[in-house]
Amino acid sequence: MAKKNVVIIGNGMVGHKFCEKLIAKTDEYQLVVFGEEPRIAYDRVHLSSYFDGKTIEDLSLSTIGWYQENNIQLHLGDAVTEINRTDKIVHTHSGKTQSYDYLILATGSAPFVPNIPGVEKDGVFVYRTIEDLDKMKAHASKCKTGAVLGGGLLGLEAGKALLDLGMQETHIVEFASRLMPRQIDDAGSKLLQGKLAQLNLQVHLNKNTSSIMGENEITGLAFADGSVLELDMLVISAGIRPRDEIAKLCGLEVSSRGGIMVNEFMQTSDESILAIGECALFKSMIYGLVAPGYEMADVAASLLCNIDKQFKGFDMSTKLKLIGVDVASFGDAFISEPDCTSIIFEDTHKGIYKRINISNDGKQLLGGILIGDADAYNMLLQTVNNKIILPPNPEDLILGSRGGAAAEGAGVMSLPDDALICSCEAVTKGAICGAVIEQDITTVDGMKKCTKAGTGCGGCVPMVKDLINGTLAENGKYIKNVLCEHFDYSRQELLDLIKMNKIKNYDQVLDTFGKGDGCETCKPAVASILAGLWNDLILKQDTIQDSNDRFLANIQKGGTYSVVPRIPGGEITPDKLIVIGQVAKEYNLYTKITGGQRIDLFGAHLSDLPIIWSKLIDAGFESGHAYGKSLRTVKSCVGSTWCRFGLHDSVSFAIEVEDRYKGLRSPHKLKGGVSGCIRECAEAQSKDFGIIATEKGWNLFVCGNGGSKPQHAQLIATDIDNATCIKYLDRFLMFYVRTADPLTRTATWLNKMDGGIAYLKNVIVNDSLGIAADLEEEMAFFVNTYTCEWKAAIENPEMRKRFNHFVNAPEEKDPTVKFEEMRTQIKAEAW
Amino acid sequence: MSEIIDLKQEIQKSTLSANLFFACYTDDVPQNGGACVKYKDDQIAIFNFTRRGEWFATQNLCPHKQQMALSRGMIGSSGDDCEPKVACPFHKKTFSLKTGECLSGDDYQLKTYLVVINDGKVFIKID
């Protein structure tokens, strides 16, 4: 018998999820999908990341191959224009017809564009599809000022996108008296506004836009209060409109305010037609979030398989993804006294606002708002959803326990088994803990594969991790961060084993302590351990080094490499500058001053690296280890030799420190800074170690970080002299090299350390573990055995040979390498 | 492996040699690592998996961002049955050296080649 046809209209997030859910449950049906967009379903939730580097491919939820493998007919770029309910046939724009037994409407929604005169002008955009983003991108290059109409969740997201597009000025215009009017209160909005101003997003509230100015192209907005805002582009984000047009056309019941009416089984007024996602209206409500849409997809798929499942409404709690500001609201965020008791915590200095609404009997959490710090979001949401009885001091929920340190993640284990942890994929606590116990899943990655938890918006990942660790601990399993599938040891354990057994090469380590043939995770980790312990030339075991270490340079777009000679403390002579210029010219390299006070030369062919380096080395340069997990730069300010405020010679000290630790292999890269006075021009407090001059000596700070999660370094010693400073640094760096997990910067290492900075300070300054002498000795060994690895490489013909692109045509360069011209220099071809 | 050994015997009979391309010498390819050879207008990555005593060859082009880089990747194994693999140096997507299948969950497929070692020389079977 021929299979029954299920036709799905819309290949968006929910339509795709429906296909996944249905084929997982049955193979009884033939699925046919029509999508209006030219590409396969993609992650709309992370659409904005298209502007900061994600590609269409990264955002795709699936592949054409997946549809083929599962025998689903997929018609992209073809909208359904008519539904003939009598004959059960749909007609498409391109003239196709298709009969159905069941029809699934997953048509999503379209941005709502208010009827303001001038909305049709060039430079006015909406924000929903990849095409919208491409159009914005094309237009943005000639724009300086941009604005978003609408200060809701999506509006703020669009504002961030304008920033990413390089606007010099970005405005958010909101009709209501506060931002995110549906999620947060006035006080929260005020705080958020301040935070956004720091991100360079200017907010205008209570603004009623009367017209969009400009001839053909937008030049500004005119408001009802007579004021005007000049701008070059506008993104409208004033809400969504469910796409119910084809449903309406064929006579299905739709609401006058938009939305296809459905019951708890997602059926429309015609039993064989179901609607799911943002086009569906359930109990007068459109659910404009992905998690409820996925739940609807599951309900609809269940119905087709005769599984009894109902849609019961859905929690609309949200956490905004805006980088730089945490904003979350959960449960009943707006309920207020006398219907509840609200506890509000506000720190305007740090930009934190937290509000929790508690039932009058003090037993239950009803909802709340978090701005500036939303770490507690997952746990609070669970507390609301699972009606967990509150502790006697509920303020601890937002202030953290101020007594003895509470065990991390202890709260998670107290959740009931049916607590929904991942709402995108509907995974419960029971399922996660079960996978740990029954299937031995011990990592987040493993959990993603096994249960799909954490694969949607990713918001639950920290909680998933806590649950895995919590379950392991409850079952008496020792939790450790094992290196990878080939080693059942943490980096620190393996380091101790290698050291005690005096093992010097990777294969022996693998034979003695591991299994299998190794991989790209354990090889570089072991390489780093071996280098840290024995300080042998890393090229002797080149194939266990990360590609960058193997070729002593960073691989970049197109397969060329960058060359970064060391310029200690950022000080360089005119003669050396000339050599860099000459070499760059001779080998056609792009040159740039880096953020680390030195010069990077990009675009070198693999086979040119040895000759480039031999010229640089002849002129007195050494490797800058820009490719290694090792010391990068020690940034300096000009200090007392020139600066009228300088207390000591910060340049000399920076050079001394950089020369001392250059080449030191560590779990992650290391950076330092030395400032000549408290004005801190070397930004030493954002480095792994920072040294700042005082009237009496130096202050030493450790464990700072720039990068994606900036963190200030913390003070461990004051007014010390040069020798003491070096002594503490020796101890600090060696202790880090010995004990940190792979790819953990000093800041993260400290954050995970029991006892925190007080403990670290005690180990380094007061020698509380009695290991200071060992650490200093190990560092001395390292300093005394340093050699420039590039020098060693160019002097050894065998090693030099490794830098040819073709082994069978050593004189030929990779013919696929192509450059374009930019500002009279070269640039890598885009990929 | 057995296929390789059979081939070895055949090559000595030099019946197959028309299809075999002399790529390089065994010591041109680093132990437990890869090297790239030029074949007409193509680039082929050869891997000397010393630890397993096996040789593999794949296309040099990483299908992820079209980078000529796989020969510079790190090799290793994955899973209980020790599937030999290579990780692209750019974004660490991994591929089976046996089948060319992408092991990181993407839909990529590498072309793989049979390698024949004879008398210190590395040959690649081109079909």
Ligand code: SRM
């Ligand atoms: C060239 C440079 C940008 C520039 O044009 O100025 C740069 C370029 C790269 N950075 Fe950086 N970073 C550069 C300064 C910085 C700084 C500023 C600084 O050092 O004062 C930071 C923030 C400070 C910090 O590290 O705490 C910085 C934070 C990062 C991070 C994030 C680290 C973190 O802890 O979050 C990465 C990613 C990583 O290391 O995993 C990164 C990674 C990279 C890589 C290695 C990415 C890659 O694999 O291709 C880039 C290599 C370029 C190359 O081929 O040489 N780069 N990078 C700067 C080189 C400095 C130097 O002379 O060595």
Ligand SMILES: Cc1cc2nc3c(=O)[nH]c(=O)nc-3n(C[C@H](O)[C@H](O)[C@H](O)COP(=O)(O)OP(=O)(O)OC[C@H]3O[C@@H](n4cnc5c(N)ncnc54)[C@H](O)[C@@H]3O)c2cc1C
């Ligand atoms: C910038 C942005 C950020 C967001 N952030 C979040 C977030 O942080 N958290 C969250 O939960 N949600 C977020 N959302 C909302 C989330 O993306 C939606 O809830 C989700 O995409 C809804 O899925 P859907 O399948 O119902 O609709 P869509 O993903 O819009 O899919 C509908 C598809 O149907 C197609 N279609 C319509 N009519 C037809 C027709 N007649 N024939 C054929 N095809 C048709 C459309 O072209 C579209 O491709 C965000 C949305 C945007 C735009």
Ligand code: SF4
């Ligand atoms: S140089 Fe640093 S910040 Fe810039 S793109 Fe590369 S990694 Fe990112």
Ligand code: FES
């Ligand atoms: S180019 Fe190979 S993994 Fe991205």
